Amino acid sequence: MLQKTYENIDSIGRAILSIQAKGVHNKELAEVLYPDGQRAFAQVIALDGEKVTLQLFGGGFGVSTDCKIRFLGKPVQVGFSDDMLGRVYSGNGRPIDGGPDLLADMIRVAGPSINPVKRLIPKNMIRTGVPMIDVFNTLVRSQKIPIFAKAGEPYNRLLANIATQTDADVILIGGVGLKYDEFHYFRQRIEEAGSKHKTIMFIHTHRDSIVEGLMVPDLALAVAEQFALQGKNVFVLLSDMTQWSDYLRQVANAQDQIPANQGYPGDLYSQLASRYEKAADIENAGSLTILGVTTMDDVTHPVPDNTGYITEGQFYMKNGYLELFGSLSRLKQQVNDRTRSDHRSIMNAMARLLSEAEERVKAQKFGSVKDDYSLRLLAYRKTFQKELMDPFRYLELEDALDLCWDILARHFKKEEVGLSSKLIEAYWPEKGMFKILNEKSDE
């Protein structure tokens, strides 16, 4: 296709540039040609008469009015090939692992969504070995679900654990705004787990431009989608989507868009949704599961808030624990009726009792908790936290369910747990509550 070069740059900002040009396509890929022969990518994001606005993959710093813009007559694309497995790429699709460039088929990026009729109802549990996930918020193939956590929580460790402990055919890691050591950590974990041969990384670190960071999820998801269409079960890890949203905000503000909440553009929801909705279990093909990270201080902040409305739940990590309250898997009901007959009921009973215990924690602050039942609830809460909420404790689902019964029996009488008589008969541990308590005190 005809490539046109223009040299009348109007304005240069931190992330965007505008120029007078004709015959340019919306979303077309372009190159910034520096006077010294260097090049950097850019993409058209708006057209107004002859004014063309582009976002700069290399950022605006160092771009000068004597640079030229060459429009490449093609949209943003990414390579796709099995040879990409094991490789590491940047947010503009260049290899950054020292390896050679690849000759690969080019595929479109940020394409339309799959027709809903081609989606299957997700029905396959993914066993992670994490009790708070497998028992309480079961992960399901094709789910899109982020970890909500404060910066500094070990969310990347959990992400890497889940990716390497499960049976994914292909793992895509999309790193947005990673610190160098986080990037290094992912590489190391993938290699240690022997998963390198099935992993592709698209990495943006803090030294790269924000526009490259914005591209990372699209590149990773485009490649993942192709693998899924070929019948593979693909895991995509996106960390950290809060930083991604921040980059989106910066570019929107540079374009003088009217901000909605806390400076974020009004289309934050749609922007996040068009990425997360790539997750799908596809008819006669594979699946795409997305595990994200959304760093946050407060769940009502626009990024976790919009994310929560889009994703199929979230895992809430706090003080190194995976919390029960605040965590949710919307797809768990699709699978947890086919695991073990007590799964759903005990999950709910444990949660109800924990919630009752939380009430007592409030009351405890007033020094008003003295009765036996309340004290038992508080003890139950401690046990629950210690024995179940550690995200790095590995337990098979069945063992974790047995542990739940055991915890209940240690603290409660049968009629206090609100479970049907049928289940209690089948699962209540033979050593009743007081017996176990006595044994403990004997020790």
Place this chain on the structure above:
Amino acid sequence: MQRAKGKVVSVNESLVSAQTISGAVMNGEVAYIVIEDGKRLKAEVIDVKEGNRVYLQVFEDTSWMKVGDPVEFTGLPLAVKLGPGILGAVTDGLQNPLYELGKIEWFLERGLEVAPLDPNVKWHFTPKVQKGDTVTGGSVLGTVPEKLFEHKIFVPFSLRGDHTVEHIAETGDYTIDDPIATIKDASGKTIPLTMAFEWPVKMPMPFNKRSVPQKSLPTGIRILDALFPIAYGGTACNPGPFGAGKTVLQHSLARHSQADVVIIAACGERAGEAVEVFKDFPELIDPRTGKSLMDRTYIVGNTSSMPVAAREASVYMATTVGEYYRKQGLNVLILADSTSRWAQALRETSGRKEEIPGPEAFPMYISTLISAFYDRAGVEILPDGAEGSLSIIGTVSPAGGNFDEPVTQATLLSTGAFWGLSRALSDARKYPAIDRIDSNSKYPSLLEQEEVTYLLELLRDGKTIASNIILMGEKGITDEAYIRYQKAELLDAVFLQQNSFHEVDGVTAPDRLRFMFDMVKEIIDAPLTIEGKEEIRSHFNFIRQAFLDWNYMRPDEEGFQKQQSKLLNLVKKRGHVAENV
């Protein structure tokens, strides 16, 4: 009239402006932008400005559009095609059937349009008029059987004044495009008619005669039917933070509500949720009709990753279809999930147009649009005296779960019932997590008014005592207050909470609701003077356990009666002990 032609001047995501070259332009008309590869992208005129400048919102991705691309105006507003074949369908926000699109492409590629109603299906038409009869817009020409009922074939509502039937088709099988009648207006102009016609989605269909919603619409959800009911023709606002159970509640309403037709407008929400409905419903049998649930369902899916500009269209399209089936004399229920996504789509477009923003950057006119939308619900008395109704339940997804925001507030002003979802309740797994104290409804309950008051008083007392317990501990309150508190907790646990995933407990028919209420009342009113908090709690634990077991049993199930006696004996036994003390 000569329609305008134009050229693209600017492109900013879904907002495009064009310069018209010739011809007239109407605000709200549909236009097509023809891009380089020949694809025609559907758009709607949303503003006409000085200097022959027109703003369009494009219902497709605008990548690869250029300045100068031709724009063809159609002169017609965005419309929905009405006729037999809508029930059981799944379409996008512009009425393209998704299964048909799926035969062409796996992905929702732009520029594809498919006939909204299957042109190949033959419908068995029975005429209801004869040659020479006088008809007008809304007159019934004949009927065809559609799924569960006789679908009336109308003279298009847009035709006014008397017309004479020149020709009417004989009983037989016809497609929706076959001519079935010819009518002549007063001036002698003949008009050929088929079984389908179009109606502009943004224009409310006029009521024949409007009536007030006053009969409750049973939903099978106890807390709603007993405390916060919706009526046939009524409206409800269902806001809540994410994760509080909106989706599960919507699915439950779609399955169990006693409406004739259920329309699900999946507006800007997860695709997976619509998929669950349209892949599960065909397999589920509606116990009231014995037919597949999908037979009474129509799904409009403009999910969150589909083009944003079509969200608004999807909500209006669902409503127009609802009005059409109301004209059929049916009770229609629309579940609009979520109206906030529609409002956000308006906000996006408004922002790109650089309109002066209102609160939270929503456009100033958002509240007017929301009220006008809910006003399309209502009870209609049809020309033959029959009644039809259209009820709308709109979910709202307020930012940060804070109800004090423009969309929730505007919706509250326009609706008759308020079901506020609470994160505290959902964290405590008290589903449905509808706030027991703050929710309300102005529609009549399936219970008597004094019974509703009786329940609400107990719940309020329970809440007050609960906060006293937090402050003073169980020992700080009297046994009497503690019993009252336990009764409120029992009411919540066995009557208001409901396991929507359970075959029996998930749906409660009106007669069982009555039965359960009587049971609850008997237990609550039973004399009880046990002493000691531990004893009291233990007593109520046993009752709760027995009651829940009973809830999970079908009345015709073996052991149901036994369980019921067991439950009542528990109550009497303690009552007896109390008397002896």
